[in-house]
Amino acid sequence: MHLENLEGLAYPEVATPNDKINWTTATAMVLFHLGAIAALFFFTWKALFVAAFLWWLSTSLGIGVCYHRLLTHRGYKTPKWVEYILTVFATLSLEGGPIFWVATHRIHHRFSDQEGDPHSPRDGKWWAHAGWILVGKSMHHDTSTLAHYVPDLAKDRFHVWITKYHYVPMIVLGTILLAFGGISMLLWGICLRTVVGLHATWAVNSATHSWGSRRFLTRDDSTNSWWVALVTWGEGWHNNHHAHPTSSRHGLAWYEIDLNWYAIWTMQKLGLAQNVYRYRLANGATQASMTAGAAQVQVFSTDMHNARLPRLGARFERAWKKRQIFSFRDLASKSAESASAIGNKILPARSDSPQDLASA
Numbered sequence: 001m002h003l004e005n006l007e008g009l010a011y012p013e014v015a016t017p018n019d020k021i022n023w024t025t026a027t028a029m030v031l032f033h034l035g036a037i038a039a040l041f042f043f044t045w046k047a048l049f050v051a052a053f054l055w056w057l058s059t060s061l062g063i064g065v066c067y068h069r070l071l072t073h074r075g076y077k078t079p080k081w082v083e084y085i086l087t088v089f090a091t092l093s094l095e096g097g098p099i100f101w102v103a104t105h106r107i108h109h110r111f112s113d114q115e116g117d118p119h120s121p122r123d124g125k126w127w128a129h130a131g132w133i134l135v136g137k138s139m140h141h142d143t144s145t146l147a148h149y150v151p152d153l154a155k156d157r158f159h160v161w162i163t164k165y166h167y168v169p170m171i172v173l174g175t176i177l178l179a180f181g182g183i184s185m186l187l188w189g190i191c192l193r194t195v196v197g198l199h200a201t202w203a204v205n206s207a208t209h210s211w212g213s214r215r216f217l218t219r220d221d222s223t224n225s226w227w228v229a230l231v232t233w234g235e236g237w238h239n240n241h242h243a244h245p246t247s248s249r250h251g252l253a254w255y256e257i258d259l260n261w262y263a264i265w266t267m268q269k270l271g272l273a274q275n276v277y278r279y280r281l282a283n284g285a286t287q288a289s290m291t292a293g294a295a296q297v298q299v300f301s302t303d304m305h306n307a308r309l310p311r312l313g314a315r316f317e318r319a320w321k322k323r324q325i326f327s328f329r330d331l332a333s334k335s336a337e338s339a340s341a342i343g344n345k346i347l348p349a350r351s352d353s354p355q356d357l358a359s360a
Helices: 023-039 045-072 080-091 098-110 125-129 157-164 168-209 226-231 238-243 259-269 314-319 328-334 339-346
Strands: 277-279 297-299
Touching (some): 023 168, 045 259, 168 238
Antiparallel strands (some): 277 297
């Protein structure tokens, strides 16, 4: 099924439950799940700790902090070298390269729980969880096809390259683990850790559009789920996110644990993140009328020309000045489209504000 975007350009083909199985993707998924089961018979404490660390590195710093809140929604800015390192972490999740991931998620927001949503539970909960990955071309569009959704990333040679060769970091990591830790380290650090991370991420697509609570009356079925938030480092506060997608903090209330936000906050304190957009509930409570781009979006360090350079980065700043990948000032003068510009092109226009259900 093809859809048309606002400029009349064809969207990438959206998979449907009637499409044929993509045996390349399906075979890889089966092998990783078999490896995860086998890992249970090769348990060591060292392998467990390494797997837990890599799970956090790939799905928290990689998927949540980088792919989702930085690259997709531009909720904050980092120097390019930080962005690239986080992107490599994300490829270790087996969720594809940045151009694929970001394009798919922007399509999801554009057509959330409507025709054209790549993974809506309205087409079946299993479909939303994993079925959409296993059929059609969902993970195999070329960069030029996806570029309509990611004009900011398609202009970046690193993101184009890493999208094409997103499997390379995983192969390198697997080789290192096997060489220094043996089969148990490989099975735990690659197979089991990856499978746990995949199902946690997929639960955002399925569970948080099926069960949970709703703070905001959005046009989709998004919900807040505390248990999905726990296994995804904060991505389960999905109704909050759909109401205010550019907010770097998804857990809006004090009791909504959002470890990905804590990581971004820490980066900001270390000087590694700037222009951090954060939505705040009024006086710790809820408001009657809220909008993603309206008042009470807090902006840190908005004066980019006077922004402090990252700590420990000044020497690299001088050494790599010609490459223009280390400076916040380069981000201000040379960066691709802003979050608002990307949102106007990709995300649905809102004629009204998401209503706060607590005050309705």
